[in-house]
Amino acid sequence: MTDTQTVSSTSSSGTASFGFRDIPREEKQGLVRGVFDRSARRYDLMNDVMSLGIHRVWKDITITRARPRPGEHLIDVAGGTGDLARAFIARSKRPGQAPATAIVADINEEMLRAGIKRGHADGIGWAVANAECLPFEDRSADCVMIGFGIRNVTDRAKALREMHRVLKPGGRFLCLEFSRPVSRAIANVYDLWSFNAIPQLGALIAKDRESYQYLVESIRRFPHQEAFAAELREAGFSQVAVTNLSGGIAALHTGRSVG
């Protein structure tokens, strides 16, 4: 990985990253939409195959850290097929109390449709929405999460400010995202798997090598753990903390709104 490949996905120069390419900013959203339009149908299966099921463990840790409680409201931004929202509601259940509710907000209708097709889930609403301009009231959520979504957003700073805006004072923010392996040995194995196996699995299972090539490249363009934590503080979050998962292949960033 070169230094130029590790720059942030947004820039003030009018360009944005799309995998290893720099493209005009206004083109990124459409290209990302194309990726998820094409991968929506096989999205859940590909997640399991590409991560060897480990994404389930990472999501489980995220939900544990979110500490869902009855009656709370979650906004799952870039929520796709709704894994995090479903788990949040399930984990909030206590005898005799109303469970949590959640909105899965995603820019891509095909991803939401794939989520709805997975079956009814009590307490979940689905909304087509851009993370950069959330159609929700200020201070309306007890918890905001974004799982493997922030990397795809064109204006990351704007999206982070939006997620801060919709959180109630004291509300919890959690961002699960691919990150930077903490050792050279892990990075080497991970690079081998992701640059070779993942695009091939994409071609074989989803008949779409290109989207999965974008996936592995976009991960390398995303800022490392500390740089992203600084972006969260810049957006207004307090008590920002980072937990590395699987040796930094993914990281869970958490923070709070102080209102």
Ligand SMILES: C[S@@+](CC[C@H](N)C(=O)[O-])C[C@H]1O[C@@H](n2cnc3c(N)ncnc32)[C@H](O)[C@@H]1O
């Ligand atoms: C890798 S999927 C993650 C889905 C889900 N959160 C999960 O963990 O399985 C990324 C999602 O981000 C969505 N997305 C990309 N750009 C977005 C934006 N600007 N606003 C909202 N959603 C966006 C995509 O449509 C896609 O569903």
